[in-house]
Every structure is written in C-alpha cells, then in structure tokens.
Amino acid sequence: LAKTTQPISMDSYEGQEVNITCSHNNIATNDYITWYQQFPSQGPRFIIQGYKTKVTNEVASLFIPADRKSSTLSLPRVSLSDTAVYYCLVGRAAGNKLTFGGGTRVLVKP
Amino acid sequence: SAVISQKPSRDICQRGTSLTIQCQVDSQVTMMFWYRQQPGQSLTLIATANQGSEATYESGFVIDKFPISRPNLTFSTLTVSNMSPEDSSIYLCSVFKGVDTEAFFGQGTRLTVV
Numbered sequence: 001l002a003k004t005t006q007p008i009s010m011d012s013y014e015g016q017e018v019n020i021t022c023s024h025n026n027i028a029t030n031d032y033i034t035w036y037q038q039f040p041s042q043g044p045r046f047i048i049q050g051y052k053t054k055v056t057n058e059v060a061s062l063f064i065p066a067d068r069k070s071s072t073l074s075l076p077r078v079s080l081s082d083t084a085v086y087y088c089l090v091g092r093a094a095g096n097k098l099t100f101g102g103g104t105r106v107l108v109k110p
Numbered sequence: 111s112a113v114i115s116q117k118p119s120r121d122i123c124q125r126g127t128s129l130t131i132q133c134q135v136d137s138q139v140t141m142m143f144w145y146r147q148q149p150g151q152s153l154t155l156i157a158t159a160n161q162g163s164e165a166t167y168e169s170g171f172v173i174d175k176f177p178i179s180r181p182n183l184t185f186s187t188l189t190v191s192n193m194s195p196e197d198s199s200i201y202l203c204s205v206f207k208g209v210d211t212e213a214f215f216g217q218g219t220r221l222t223v224v
Contacts, residue, residue, distance in 0.1 A: 032211070043114075043202050043215025044153070087152070097143055098204070098213055100153040 004088045004101040011107045018075040020104050022088030025069045033064060033071045036087045038103070044087060048073070075106075083108045112136060112207040116216035123193055123223050130189045131219045133203035138183035143204040144176070147218070153202065159186045193223045 005023040012018045024033065032051050036044035048055055050062040050071070061074040075082055085103040113136040123129050133142060141160055145153040156176055157165040165178040179187045190197050200218040207214065 034211070036213075041218070041220070043204070043218055044213075045215070046212030049211050096206075097155050097158055098153075099155070100145075102152050 004090055006086075006088050006101060006104045008102065009105040009107070011109060012078055013109050014079055015077050018078050018082070018106060018108075020073045020075075020086055020088075020106070021070055022073070022101075023070045024088070024090045027068050027090050030092070031090045032092065033062065033068075034089045034091075034098075035060070035062065035073045036089065036100075038085045038087065039083075044100075047086075078106075078108045080108050080110060082106065112139070112205055112214040114203060114205065114214055114216035116203060116219050118219055119217060120220040121222070123221065125194050125223055127193055128189055128191045129193065129221060130187050131201050131203075131221075133186045133188070133216055135184045135205055137207060139205040139207060140183070141206070142180065142186045143213075144178065144186070144188045145202045145204060145215075147200040147202065149199070156188070156201075190221065193221075195223045197221065198223045 032049055034049040035047040037047050038044040048060050048062045050064050052064050055062045063072040085105050087100050087103040089098055115134045117132045141158055143158055144156040146156050147153045155168050156171045157167040159165045159178045159180040161180045161183050175191055177189045200220050202215050202218045204213050204215045
C-alpha cells in the first residue's frame with residue numbers, strides 16, 4: 001500500500017480556503033486517492049475520492065496532477081465546524097481495508 | 111449509506127478483565143473491519159472479519175488478545191482480552207456497503223483501562 005505524507009497541522013480562519021497537500025510517491029496504477037474527515041469522538045467520514053485531474057463535490061475539491069504523486073484537498077470558505085483531522089488514503093477504490101496515515105489536524109479560528 | 115451502531119460507546123474497565131464490543135450494521139455486508147485509535151493517534155487496522163471464516167489479523171494483533179466473532183452478515187464483536195492500561199483506546203468498526211467507494215464507521219467505543 002502506498003505511504004502518504006501530509007502536514008501534521010494547519011491553522012486557518014473562518015471564510016478562508018484551506019488546501020491540504022498529500023504526497024504519495026509510490027502510488028500504484030490502480031490506486032485511488034481518498035480523503036476522510038474525523039471530528040473528535042466520531043468515526044472518520046468520507047469526503048471525496050479521485051483518480052486523476054480534478055474532482056469536486058458539495059464539500060470539497062480534490063486536485064490530482066498528472067503524475068499522481070501528490071494530491072491536494074481544497075476546502076472552500078471553511079467554518080469553525082470544519083475543525084477536524086483530515087486523512088489522505090491511497091489504495092483500491094472500494095471494499096478493501098484502509099491504511100490511515102498520520103492525518104492533518106485543521107484548526108479553524110474565528 | 112450505512113448505519114453502524116457500536117456498543118458500548120464507552121467503558122472503564124479494570125486491568126486483567128475483558129470487554130466485548132458489538133457492531134451492528136443496518137444491512138448485510140461481506141467484510142467488517144475493526145480499527146484501534148490510540149489517544150491522539152491515527153487509526154490502525156486490527157483485523158478483517160468475514161462471515162463464516164476466521165478473522166484476518168494485521169501484524170501486531172493476535173486472536174488470543176482480540177478475538178472476533180462474525181455470526182452473520184450484519185453483526186460482529188471484538189473482544190479485548192486481559193486488558194492493560196495500554197489497551198486504552200477508541201475501537202471502531204467499519205464497513206463498505208455494496209460497491210460503495212466510501213467506508214462507513216461506527217461512532218467508536220472509548221475504552222479506558224485502570
């Protein structure tokens with residue numbers, strides 16, 4: 001399974017855009033990139049998944065360059081409730097065990 | 111989506127005792143996954159539970175310490191045996207539903223061993 005590297009923590013302010021970059025130099029051809037969000041005292045929650053280029057949903061955007069060795073999760077106009085730990089995972093698209101890296105702790109300040 | 115119910119949500123246990131955690135899913139799933147999250151840390155996979163077969167354990171986790179049952183396609187239990195303070199963690203179960211690309215997690219069981 002490809003190892004991921006992401007910043008330990010990031011601070012932001014309400015209304016700003018938050019971009020979290022994840023490095024996955026050893027990503028395999030059939031690996032997808034998936035991001036999960038975890039609030040305190042809750043299990044992780046799926047945010048977005050992509051294979052290449054750009055994916056956007058109602059919560060976030062995921063940017064993946066052509067070489068797929070990194071990806072960037074973009075959270076537009078964050079609010080206090082976006083304070084959480086964000087995990088970048090690389091692996092099969094579905095149905096398989098997940099390998100969590102260290103995650104990025106995002107703190108949104110008023 | 112999938113609704114996962116974990117019981118208990120939290121417990122404080124004496125060292126040397128065992129605790130069984132239950133995970134109930136609102137629909138049938140092939141595999142159920144058990145994770146551990148130590149305080150301030152990321153999630154670590156303990157084992158994968160398939161119905162009708164023995165669970166598959168990850169490196170560093172053994173059946174004697176973390177026996178798992180999977181009696182049907184909607185239910186699983188994880189037992190933390192002969193507990194020590196080092197077992198104090200949050201234990202979470204997780205499933206994929208059908209061909210969904212997202213995993214669903216229970217709320218977790220916060221275990222404190224004293």
